[in-house]
Amino acid sequence: MEKSAPDPLEHPREDEIDLSKVLFALSDPARLELVRQLRDAPLEAARCHLQDPSLPKSTKSHQMKVLREAGVIRNEPKGRGRLLSLRREELNRRFPGLLDAILDAS
């Protein structure tokens, strides 16, 4: 108990966020749907779901990883679970207008 657990998950720095990776991450309908659930506010991972909720948790974890490694979402420990949030400010600075254009798309 000398230390509290550090966040083991790596997030790219704002200046490392790569357009191709962002577009790829968002090009999957299931991942985009996950992101849309974070549009208005951060959400505990346990409260957001893939389209098909019967998929195993390792699959959901993989999709969250793709989004995180692309720099689209933040994933930090919270209580016994995880808090997911959109990296909105960073994305808006890095690629102005992109995120909203995608989220607003019908």
Place this chain on the structure above:
Amino acid sequence: MEKSAPDPLEHPREDEIDLSKVLFALSDPARLELVRQLRDAPLEAARCHLQDPSLPKSTKSHQMKVLREAGVIRNEPKGRGRLLSLRREELNRRFPGLLDAILDAS
């Protein structure tokens, strides 16, 4: 010579253009670079190039196909070659702001 050759290549209608396919098509750096070359004006296919110009023409043709089938570019016969153009108006109507946000991204 009763008919001129019809365009054999299929293009999705504007209302069929799918966001995920567009994002996927543009998520490849080589394809995005191709698209950037069409930003200001249509171009004959022979005058635009992949990053690595030593790649065989079947590879370039494949990348053009992915972009065309996603609805990002138009590919029509012209003379003995092909004229490529961005489907800018359709994309702007379908997904306002998206194309410019991507093309403007550093």
Place this chain on the structure above:
DNA sequence: GTAATAGTTCGAATATTTTCGAACCAATGA
């Protein structure tokens, strides 16, 4: 401490994409 919850990670199987050469086709030019 033990059990339950909420995940991550690993490895293997599967599915999807990409790459490339070969074959093909249409338009132009000699």
Place this chain on the structure above:
DNA sequence: TCATTGGTTCGAAAATATTCGAACTATTAC
């Protein structure tokens, strides 16, 4: 006509991505 240019298409091989179960970790509740 025949050759050249500028592509498309096919099929197979290689590279990537996805899915899933099993094993593992951390936190909270009891």
